[in-house]
Amino acid sequence: MEPGPRRRRQSHQPVAAFLRDPSSGRVYRRGKLIGKGAFSRCYKLTDMSTSTVFALKVVPRAGRLPSRGKVEREIALHSRLRHHNIVAFHGHFADRDHVYMVLEYCSRQSLAHVLKARQTLTEPEVRYYLRGVIGGLRYLHQRRIVHRDLKLSNLLLNKKMEVKIGDLGLATRLGPGGRCHRVLCGTPNLLAPEVVSRKGHSCPSDIWALGCIMYTVLTGTPPFAAASLSEMYQNICDGHYPEPAHLSPNARRLIARLLAPDPAERPNLDHLLQDDFFTQGFTPERMPPHSRHSPPVFTFPQPLGSLFRKVGQLLSTQCGPPCPFTSKEASGPGEGPEPDSVDWGSEASLSERRAHCPQALVHLLTQGTLRSDPAGPQESPETEVAAAIRNLQLCLDAGPVATQDPPGGQQPPLWAPRWVDYSSKYGFGYQLSDGGSGVLFRDGTHMALRPPGSHICYLPTRGRLETFALRDVPRALGAKLAVLRLLTGYLQRRLREEGASPAPQPPAALGLCLLRFVGTSQALLLLFSDGTLQVSFGGLQTQLVLSGEGQGLLLTHWARGQPGASYSLGTLQRRECAPAALQHLRRTLHLLQSL
Numbered sequence: 001m002e003p004g005p006r007r008r009r010q011s012h013q014p015v016a017a018f019l020r021d022p023s024s025g026r027v028y029r030r031g032k033l034i035g036k037g038a039f040s041r042c043y044k045l046t047d048m049s050t051s052t053v054f055a056l057k058v059v060p061r062a063g064r065l066p067s068r069g070k071v072e073r074e075i076a077l078h079s080r081l082r083h084h085n086i087v088a089f090h091g092h093f094a095d096r097d098h099v100y101m102v103l104e105y106c107s108r109q110s111l112a113h114v115l116k117a118r119q120t121l122t123e124p125e126v127r128y129y130l131r132g133v134i135g136g137l138r139y140l141h142q143r144r145i146v147h148r149d150l151k152l153s154n155l156l157l158n159k160k161m162e163v164k165i166g167d168l169g170l171a172t173r174l175g176p177g178g179r180c181h182r183v184l185c186g187t188p189n190l191l192a193p194e195v196v197s198r199k200g201h202s203c204p205s206d207i208w209a210l211g212c213i214m215y216t217v218l219t220g221t222p223p224f225a226a227a228s229l230s231e232m233y234q235n236i237c238d239g240h241y242p243e244p245a246h247l248s249p250n251a252r253r254l255i256a257r258l259l260a261p262d263p264a265e266r267p268n269l270d271h272l273l274q275d276d277f278f279t280q281g282f283t284p285e286r287m288p289p290h291s292r293h294s295p296p297v298f299t300f301p302q303p304l305g306s307l308f309r310k311v312g313q314l315l316s317t318q319c320g321p322p323c324p325f326t327s328k329e330a331s332g333p334g335e336g337p338e339p340d341s342v343d344w345g346s347e348a349s350l351s352e353r354r355a356h357c358p359q360a361l362v363h364l365l366t367q368g369t370l371r372s373d374p375a376g377p378q379e380s381p382e383t384e385v386a387a388a389i390r391n392l393q394l395c396l397d398a399g400p401v402a403t404q405d406p407p408g409g410q411q412p413p414l415w416a417p418r419w420v421d422y423s424s425k426y427g428f429g430y431q432l433s434d435g436g437s438g439v440l441f442r443d444g445t446h447m448a449l450r451p452p453g454s455h456i457c458y459l460p461t462r463g464r465l466e467t468f469a470l471r472d473v474p475r476a477l478g479a480k481l482a483v484l485r486l487l488t489g490y491l492q493r494r495l496r497e498e499g500a501s502p503a504p505q506p507p508a509a510l511g512l513c514l515l516r517f518v519g520t521s522q523a524l525l526l527l528f529s530d531g532t533l534q535v536s537f538g539g540l541q542t543q544l545v546l547s548g549e550g551q552g553l554l555l556t557h558w559a560r561g562q563p564g565a566s567y568s569l570g571t572l573q574r575r576e577c578a579p580a581a582l583q584h585l586r587r588t589l590h591l592l593q594s595l
């Protein structure tokens with residue numbers, strides 16, 4: 001995957017089983033061989049007095065190194081560095097045959113090993129690893145040091161799966177012009193155009209390597225891997241690589257920015273984490289060690305409570321038309337865990353959905369649609385989506401954006417402030433702002449609990465409403481009622497914990513139901529039967545609700561804990577809408593159009 005630098009392999013003298021650092025007096029026991037580089041070998045090493053485990057990098061002293069003083073330069077440079085995302089340097093010594101470097105031990109090997117086992121990584125994982133690499137690289141660049149050999153095998157992982165930049169053998173300080181020697185060093189398929197054309201390495205050359213790394217871990221193949229070196233260098237100089245069409249637009253855009261042929265156009269590390277790829281997607285705080293072998297399923301607390309949401313695998317879970325739930329009837333909650341101890345979806349259900357939906361359009365994580373009556377009029381979910389798109393366009397076409405946020409009205413619409421996606425097992429539960437709740441089940445049916453009389457409203461298919469008093473619910477619906485109660489109880493508990501109470505507003509119509517939900521890495525979109533469209537971005541950071549119709553259209557926008565502001569179509573037409581709300585409208589439109 002990563003052709004190594006064209007360097008001659010060294011023959012190695014055996015390394016003694018016990019080694020003494022003459023300057024510190026420490027005695028070490030050499031352990032097993034953990035890896036081999038072009039000029040070095042790495043062993044596990046234990047400090048005999050403290051039992052601390054290190055990695056020992058051993059470089060032979062024979063006069064066949066690529067350039068004299070290379071190891072000395074590596075030691076001089078590496079020993080002064082101290083950063084959480086750079087392999088720590090603990091000491092060095094030498095004997096007649098070898099130079100030894102005592103390094104922080106990274107027991108989970110490298111990202112090259114992970115990719116070999118996994119073939120590709122998911123976007124949340126890539127965000128997690130890149131964050132660490134960017135942290136370490138920023139530290140180097142701030143000190144005017146370029147790494148010059150960033151590659152997967154030099155991104156090591158410690159026991160906690162924290163990423164550490166290693167192998168500073170080619171790292172060097174920048175010269176006065178922000179560049180260093182015009183030599184062709186590094187790993188050929190990761191060389192930046194300016195390095196290939198011998199203009200010298202600079203900080204953007206490392207950024208280019210980051211682009212190659214990102215591309216490789218997301219697609220499983222490096223962006224530049226032509227049969228001949230000259231063809232590959234030509235592609236590098238032209239910035240010509242196979243378009244990774246199946247990746248999310250944000251991932252593709254960031255790769256294109258990182259792999260800009262002109263170094264001046266590549267993003268600076270200080271701004272990289274502000275890219276949409278990082279800000280609009282979930283980044284795990286930690287990485288489970290098993291993710292070295294299988295895709296992780298992440299769970300994370302929502303701001304409104306410890307809900308768990310499925311973000312395990314972004315990959316190619318992309319569907320065009322809505323994927324039906326499986327026809328399996330929802331089962332009772334007896335055998336399942338509490339919703340706040342479950343993940344959102346499972347790999348099995350994702351691959352199931354992928355098999356159903358070969359077209360790749362939207363980066364979906366989870367979705368569900370209310371079942372249509374096969375004997376009834378052909379209602380397609382696209383009809384509601386098209387209506388929602390029309391409404392969004394009406395708002396967007398209303399007029400130019402106000403230069404500052406106008407005071408919004410306070411007309412809270414009926415919406416779903418809380419939800420829990422338990423669709424991998426039973427269904428998607430939500431609580432309405434009037435205190436009612438509902439579940440769209442995996443089998444495409446819908447059941448709701450409606451205040452004030454606590455009616456149970458059941459829709460076996462779209463348009464067929466059956467209502468029951470709580471005690472009269474037929475036995476056949478007992479399992480679904482149990483799920484509805486389980487999820488409602490859970491959401492009410494959250495409401496109590498937040499100290500919130502339902503808004504005083506007229507209760508929803510008995511037939512109101514959730515027609516469709518779509519979860520992507522960026523947003524959760526809910527479409528109700530009365531045409532209300534609700535979109536939540538970034539967990540619950542920003543919410544947008546579009547309700548009503550025609551001139552009664554109302555846009556309500558909540559941003560980062562601010563009280564909601566509502567805008568009527570008339571207000572929007574008078575050119576008064578918060579710029580942030582319009583921006584979210586555009587993102588919603590984009591999302592809907594890509595369904």
Ligand SMILES: Nc1ncnc2c1ncn2[C@@H]1O[C@H](COP(=O)(O)OP(=O)(O)OP(=O)(O)O)[C@@H](O)[C@H]1O
Nearest residue numbers: 034035036037038040042055103104105106153167
């Ligand atoms: N600090 C460390 N902890 C654990 N393993 C390490 C550590 N440093 C290196 N290794 C392992 O040893 C291998 C050899 O590392 P080394 O830095 O000598 O060369 P390399 O970067 O893999 O190759 P090259 O020298 O060709 O660029 C690595 O691939 C890695 O698997």
